[in-house]
Amino acid sequence: MKNKVSNNxxxxxxxxNVCFALYTAGNALMRAYRPLLDQYELTYPQYLVMQALWLQDRASMTQLSRATRLDMGTLTPIVKRLESKLFLQRLADETDERKKVIALTKAGFALQADALAQKNTLLEKVSMSEQDIESLRTLCLTLTAELNQK
Structure with missing residues (x-):
């Protein structure tokens, strides 16, 4: 996919290419996040799961999969790893004991305040306005939705 045709x-x-620009921006973002997340021994996908749980604690694996857009084969080992780090726990669902919900621990909740501070540290590295960042976010979500339409 190209974003422009050169006439000169x-x-x-x-x-x-738009795809190259998005690819390199994504890589740069991951590299910028890495040292911030390393201090918590988190990978970016683990951080996504934590963010999803900060927005909705006690989520099912299906809900986490939808929120993070990670398939179950990818999500399951991430949840197990975060559980071994004591950031979350798998509990029986109160309405159906056969089902499990993923719940934050005290350590998982405590991580949220630090993570927000780290996000602000990352935002300080760019000179884009809040409006430009929001516009970029919206455009990326629109592109994702349109490409995922069946």
Missing amino acids: DTEACLSD
């Missing part, structure tokens, strides 16, 4: 004599380059 300049040489085409990879950054002319």
Whole structure:
């Protein structure tokens, strides 16, 4: 997918492609997050699961999968790893003991305040306005939704 067609004599380059721009921006974002998350021994996918639980604690695996857009095969080992780090626990659902819910522990809740501070540290590294960041977020979500339509 290209975002523009060059009508002049300049040489085409990879950054002319929207997909390349998104790919490199995603990689840069992951590299920026890595040192912030390393201090908690979290990977970015683990951080996504934690964020989802901060928004909705006591979620089912299906709810977590939808929120994070991680498939069950990817999500299950992440949840197990976070449980071994004592950030969450799997509990029997109060309405159906055969089902499990994922619940934050005290350590998992405590991590939230630190994580928000780290997010602000990351935002300080960019000169984009809040409006530009929100516009970028909206455009990415729109692109994702449209590409995922069946």
